Amino acid sequence: MTSQNVVQPDLExxxxxxxxxxxxxxxxxxxxxxxxxxxxxxxxxxxxxAATITITSPTTFHSTNLKKNFHDQIKRVFxxxxxxxxxxxxxxxxxxxxxxxxxxxxxQTSQSTPFSSSSPNQIxxxxxxxxxxxxxxxxxxxxxxxxxxxxxxxxxxxLFSEHSLHSAAEDRFQAQLRGVGLRPDYTFETFxxxxxxxxxxxxxxxxxxxxGQSYNPLFLYGGVGVGKTHLMHAIGxxxxxxxxxxxxxxxxxxxxxxxxxxxxxxxxxxxxKERYRHANVLLLDDVQFIAGKNxxxxxxxxxxxxxxxxxxxxxxxxxxxxxxITLLEDRLRSRFEAGLMIDIQQPSFExxxxxxxxxTKAQNIPFSIDQAKLVASKVESARKIEGVITSIRSEMxxxxxxxxxxxxxxxxxxxxxxxxxxxxxxxADVIKTVANHYKVKQSSIKGHSRVxxxxxxxxxxxxxxxxxxxxxxxxxxxxxxxxxxTSVLHAVRxxxxxxxxxENLQQDISALCTTLSAVSR
Amino acid sequence: MKNKVLQENLQQSLGxxxxxxxxxxxxxILSSVLITAQESVFSIVxxxxxxxxxxxxxxxxxxxxxxxxxxxxxxxxxxxxxxGELNLSSKKNLLQISSQRTKSSIQCQVGEEYPQFPExxxxxxxxxxxxxxxxxxxxxxxxxxxxxxxxxTGVMMDFSNKGLRVVGTDGFRLAIADFSEIQxxxxxxxxxxxxxxxxxxxxxxxxxxxxxxFYFSEENKQVFFSFEDVEIFSRLIDGEFPPYQKIIPxxxxxxxxxxxxxxxxxxxxALIFAKDSSGIIQIHYDDPSGLIIxxxxxxxxxxxxxxxxxxxxxxxxxxxxxxxxxxxxxxxxSEEVISISLSGALKPxxxxxxxxxxxxxxxxxxxxxx
Numbered sequence: 022m023t024s025q026n027v028v029q030p031d032l033e034x035x036x037x038x039x040x041x042x043x044x045x046x047x048x049x050x051x052x053x054x055x056x057x058x059x060x061x062x063x064x065x066x067x068x069x070x071a072a073t074i075t076i077t078s079p080t081t082f083h084s085t086n087l088k089k090n091f092h093d094q095i096k097r098v099f100x101x102x103x104x105x106x107x108x109x110x111x112x113x114x115x116x117x118x119x120x121x122x123x124x125x126x127x128x129q130t131s132q133s134t135p136f137s138s139s140s141p142n143q144i145x146x147x148x149x150x151x152x153x154x155x156x157x158x159x160x161x162x163x164x165x166x167x168x169x170x171x172x173x174x175x176x177x178x179x180l181f182s183e184h185s186l187h188s189a190a191e192d193r194f195q196a197q198l199r200g201v202g203l204r205p206d207y208t209f210e211t212f213x214x215x216x217x218x219x220x221x222x223x224x225x226x227x228x229x230x231x232x233g234q235s236y237n238p239l240f241l242y243g244g245v246g247v248g249k250t251h252l253m254h255a256i257g258x259x260x261x262x263x264x265x266x267x268x269x270x271x272x273x274x275x276x277x278x279x280x281x282x283x284x285x286x287x288x289x290x291x292x293x294k295e296r297y298r299h300a301n302v303l304l305l306d307d308v309q310f311i312a313g314k315n316x317x318x319x320x321x322x323x324x325x326x327x328x329x330x331x332x333x334x335x336x337x338x339x340x341x342x343x344x345x346i347t348l349l350e351d352r353l354r355s356r357f358e359a360g361l362m363i364d365i366q367q368p369s370f371e372x373x374x375x376x377x378x379x380x381t382k383a384q385n386i387p388f389s390i391d392q393a394k395l396v397a398s399k400v401e402s403a404r405k406i407e408g409v410i411t412s413i414r415s416e417m418x419x420x421x422x423x424x425x426x427x428x429x430x431x432x433x434x435x436x437x438x439x440x441x442x443x444x445x446x447x448x449a450d451v452i453k454t455v456a457n458h459y460k461v462k463q464s465s466i467k468g469h470s471r472v473x474x475x476x477x478x479x480x481x482x483x484x485x486x487x488x489x490x491x492x493x494x495x496x497x498x499x500x501x502x503x504x505x506x507t508s509v510l511h512a513v514r515x516x517x518x519x520x521x522x523x524e525n526l527q528q529d530i531s532a533l534c535t536t537l538s539a540v541s542r
Numbered sequence: 543m544k545n546k547v548l549q550e551n552l553q554q555s556l557g558x559x560x561x562x563x564x565x566x567x568x569x570x571i572l573s574s575v576l577i578t579a580q581e582s583v584f585s586i587v588x589x590x591x592x593x594x595x596x597x598x599x600x601x602x603x604x605x606x607x608x609x610x611x612x613x614x615x616x617x618x619x620x621x622x623x624x625x626g627e628l629n630l631s632s633k634k635n636l637l638q639i640s641s642q643r644t645k646s647s648i649q650c651q652v653g654e655e656y657p658q659f660p661e662x663x664x665x666x667x668x669x670x671x672x673x674x675x676x677x678x679x680x681x682x683x684x685x686x687x688x689x690x691x692x693x694x695t696g697v698m699m700d701f702s703n704k705g706l707r708v709v710g711t712d713g714f715r716l717a718i719a720d721f722s723e724i725q726x727x728x729x730x731x732x733x734x735x736x737x738x739x740x741x742x743x744x745x746x747x748x749x750x751x752x753x754x755x756f757y758f759s760e761e762n763k764q765v766f767f768s769f770e771d772v773e774i775f776s777r778l779i780d781g782e783f784p785p786y787q788k789i790i791p792x793x794x795x796x797x798x799x800x801x802x803x804x805x806x807x808x809x810x811x812a813l814i815f816a817k818d819s820s821g822i823i824q825i826h827y828d829d830p831s832g833l834i835i836x837x838x839x840x841x842x843x844x845x846x847x848x849x850x851x852x853x854x855x856x857x858x859x860x861x862x863x864x865x866x867x868x869x870x871x872x873x874x875x876s877e878e879v880i881s882i883s884l885s886g887a888l889k890p891x892x893x894x895x896x897x898x899x900x901x902x903x904x905x906x907x908x909x910x911x912x
Contacts, residue, residue, distance in 0.1 A: 114763030
């Protein structure tokens with residue numbers, strides 16, 4: 022409109038001027054009741070000849086009577102001040118938040134005017150402050166004065182003080198965690214980050230800060246004890262901390278299955294749907310459990326769609342990527358793959374050391390870095406580390422032993438024997454898995470080609486057959502076009518040596534082991 | 543103006559409007575009431591511009607007119623007269639009231655100077671008087687009278703599809719009453735001054751009404767209660783109600799169950815000794831023999847009362863409250879069993895009554911110095 026191009030007047034100046042003139046014409050009581058309590062909230066110049074003025078009153082009582090009794094006078098004063106024809110509008114109460122700051126200023130002026138020393142000719146009117154307007158003043162400053170109001174009895178804290186609100190929020194948070202079934206100690210703070218899991222950590226942090234908006238669904242996969250569940254709990258923890266009222270559902274694939282079975286048995290499918298489809302965040306651990314169960318997959322598919330549609334965050338974990346979960350319905354697989362899939366690798370030696378330090382610190386066990394290194398060198402999975410630390414603590418607490426190298430060696434000797442699960446697969450599967458992993462043909466792995474990629478794949482296959490399947494060297498040789506046992510030995514040694522320095526190779530091997538152990542189960 | 547009215551009716555109507563006559567009026571004229579006789583309606587209006595009551599009464603109007611009469615004096619003189627017919631007539635600036643044996647003339651002003659009463663408008667709601675009774679008994683006592691925090695002088699009424707929730711708080715205790723039976727089509731939240739609710743209830747009871755209709759206008763920030771012959775106008779309190787949901791404790795370490803009457807008695811006794819220490823009494827739930835209520839005063843002495851029928855679950859401890867807050871809660875109760883849920887001496891405690899499961903009372907404890 023044209024009003025955009027006209028220079029607008031300063032609201033406060035106009036208001037001050039208006040008050041000044043009105044005060045000269047009216048008695049103090051009338052001025053206070055009908056002018057000061059009804060602030061000017063906007064002045065808009067439409068063109069050089071016209072202006073629109075809005076006066077806001079606390080009640081209809083004020084506005085109707087103001088209009089009835091003072092309209093002509095108000096109009097005249099404004100026309101005098103602004104030197105143009107004025108249209109005066111009257112409205113009640115609601116001062117929108119956007120205009121509040123301006124009108125607040127105007128109103129504040131209205132408060133200070135009768136008392137300010139700069140205008141000694143004005144007589145303060147006690148009835149005005151004590152009766153009419155005192156409540157309106159503090160309404161304006163409600164939010165700021167909220168905490169520093171003097172309580173009317175000593176030593177009792179305000180229900181709505183910062184401290185009470187905070188402590189109530191903390192209690193609520195803890196109760197929520199218990200209700201959802203999340204572990205309070207599985208947070209981002211207690212999660213040790215290194216190259217093998219930094220992507221997953223970053224994605225989980227992003228998801229937890231903006232649930233439903235950053236990566237949906239988030240699919241975390243990796244072998245046993247790499248920290249999938251920890252990250253999932255940490256996401257839940259962080260979301261709840263940011264917003265205690267959000268509805269989080271945490272369950273494992275197995276619990277989800279049981280829930281459906283139970284719902285069907287008790288004919289309460291509706292309750293089930295109600296429960297799952299109204300969640301703001303669904304955390305489903307070990308989703309691979311639902312594979313092969315058709316009714317469950319069907320239900321999950323619908324739940325999944327419903328949640329994604331309403332922008333609820335979904336986080337899934339699995340021990341292998343979607344395309345390797347056999348018996349998973351294609352439509353589910355494609356949906357999982359539509360989100361962000363992140364692979365968490367087996368922890369490297371450095372990360373394991375860090376995990377030992379983080380976990381021992383959390384349990385207040387004094388642990389030196391050398392001792393941590395010792396544990397990390399003997400234990401591969403993060404979950405095992407937790408077990409080792411628990412047994413260390415029990416040794417300390419129950420047998421009152423000091424932590425020393427000897428004690429650790431003793432404990433770890435037991436641990437190492439019962440190391441990771443044996444991989445029991447036919448040798449052909451090893452070659453197949455390796456071929457898939459490196460995206461080469463099985464026949465070329467077995468063949469004679471000296472292409473670097475093939476050689477690595479071939480050596481890794483041999484290494485796995487030797488290390489994991491404990492096959493005799495000659496036997497292994499037969500699988501690779503009848504190679505000599507010395508060639509096999511060379512390959513195994515080479516991989517052994519290289520995996521210590523080459524992190525990529527190390528990760529390849531651990532990923533392959535994970536896949537193989539999954540297949541062998 | 544010339545009319546005939548019955549003293550009984552006039553006295554009753556003045557009784558209705560008297561709460562709206564401000565004790566410290568912003569305008570001198572507001573300490574008066576407006577009497578209008580027009581088109582067969584005779585009415586009296588009082589207001590402080592934020593809250594107003596208009597009462598109509600039967601009258602024989604011979605000559606229409608409007609006068610403004612000092613409220614207090616008018617009420618006192620009418621009250622002092624015996625029942626029977628009164629003649630009201632105004633001449634210039636005098637209102638003459640004559641009964642059989644009296645003749646009073648009161649100074650008055652012309653009716654046009656009195657502010658005009660607003661019209662009822664907005665959405666219509668209805669509240670059973672029973673709800674108002676519950677509010678008055680359970681919620682209004684927690685509403686603040688301290689004008690420095692005006693929002694707390696209001697009762698928050700939250701109409702939603704789950705029913706009506708009414709909340710009152712003075713910042714030290716919080717009362718929440720839920721009425722799931724009240725259904726409305728449009729969800730709305732109103733903050734109505736506590737004293738207005740009390741006044742509406744008083745009139746509803748006097749008039750023996752089962753329910754009260756009211757009109758709420760968001761635009762005009764007003765609420766209008768209407769009976770056949772009495773209209774009550776109030777502005778709504780503007781502002782944000784404190785985040786009361788956030789401080790409702792969810793989880794407790796202790797639960798104490800006790801007969802309301804037993805606790806009430808002991809606290810009343812304890813309060814005698816606690817009067818000069820801000821009414822602080824202590825509840826000890828660490829003794830195997832039962833609950834012990836203690837109070838101490840350096841100038842009077844000390845008190846200890848045992849409630850051996852109380853059931854205490856959870857850890858042991860001591861918590862201190864302002865006895866008056868507890869008495870407000872216990873006063874209307876007698877046979878009921880109440881439960882006190884708490885988590886240590888510093889966190890708010892929740893009180894519930896077995897007979898009123900939809901009512902919660904949350905009190906902030908005092909810090910115990912020991």
